[in-house]
Each structure stands twice: as C-alpha cells, then as structure tokens.
Amino acid sequence: NAGVMQNPRHLVRRRGQEARLRCSPMKGHSHVYWYRQLPEEGLKFMVYLQKENIIDESGMPKERFSAEFPKEGPSILRIQQVVRGDSAAYFCASSPPVGTGTTDTQYFGPGTRLTVL
C-alpha cells in the first residue's frame, strides 16, 4: 500500500508565475489536508478537504491560494502569482474516512519544496 504521494518534490517558480502542487492520498483515504512549513518551524495547517468538498480552509491565505480535491484524481494546491514569501515546504496528509475509528491519524507525504526566485 503506497503512502501519500506528492509531486513535484521540488518546484522553482519566478515571481508572478503559478505553482500547482499535487497530492494523492493513501489508498482508501478520503480526507486530505495541506500544511505549510517554513525552515526550522512546525507545520501550519492550511486546508482540509474531502472529495469535492472543502471542509475547513481557515489556514489558507484569502488571496492567490486555492485547493481542490476532485472526484477523480489528486488534490491540487494552487498558488497564483507567487511571491518570494511563498517559498516553503508544502506537505499533504491524508486520513481514513469517518467510521473507521482512525479518522484523526494523519499520514504525511514527502512534501513539495517550492522556491520562488
């Protein structure tokens, strides 16, 4: 059973470009979470999605950032018009659906390291 997959692992963008980060949850997991991590800091929650629904986006910046988890395919975190301050590691986590008794446990992917030049 493959773990959480993220791609690309490294992404370089120039200011003003768009960044698209992809996350495929573990098999059987229907909940996806995105976190951001700056160097030497803990992870900060951004958004929580289930298939075709955004459940909690309280950690997402109001502008330029969006996330989706379509019925088919990976979850996408999209950053428009990137700025240098967006440079960070972005991690995706997934958890099982409600009712399995282990909803709370989140398993993380390897992350995408975004560098904005």
Next chain:
Amino acid sequence: GESVGLHLPTLSVQEGDNSIINCAYSNSASDYFIWYKQESGKGPQFIIDIRSNMDKRQGQRVTVLLNKTVKHLSLQIAATQPGDSAVYFCAENWGNAGNMLTFGGGTRLMVKP
C-alpha cells in the same frame, strides 16, 4: 501550542541512553495528540499517538505521557540509536469539525555515537 523560532531547541544524547522530549500544548479541549519524527528533507513520520482519556501509551521503544493538568506531553525513547536523530514534533487535534492538527515548534534530537 505554536512556538515559532528561528532555532530549534536541541537535545543531544549518547547512543544507548534514553531520551525525553517535552511539549507544552495550547488547548485544554484537545482530545488527541500525535508525535511525529521528521528527518531532513522528508515529511513527518507518525510515531505514536494518545487520546485524552489516557495518560500513558507505549509502543516499540517509545512511550508517550500526557499530563492534562499542566497541558504537557512527553515522548520517551528508550536506548536511543543514531537513526533516531531527527526533529520531533508534537501535534494536537482540537477535536473540532476541521480535524486539523496544530503543531508545536519541534525539538531536534542529536544522537552521539
């Protein structure tokens, strides 16, 4: 809770000794806690978890202790090995509908051979 800083606190231990990593969490309503291990360039790796109705849980070489009175969590690693060198984060789940985790600032564990 959140503690943000440019320099992680570091715990340096001798190989074979026991390690204790501490964490203060922020929300007395939190009902679920997880310890993660993060190696350089990798994502957080689940180590052990504990729910608020327990005060101790043991895994293989690891033990988590929860003191709800003072909102304190600790991770004990027995017979620390070089492969244990990493940054360790505690995370709390506030139990709300968002199910999000709030991470502590992390502790860097360095194991000396």
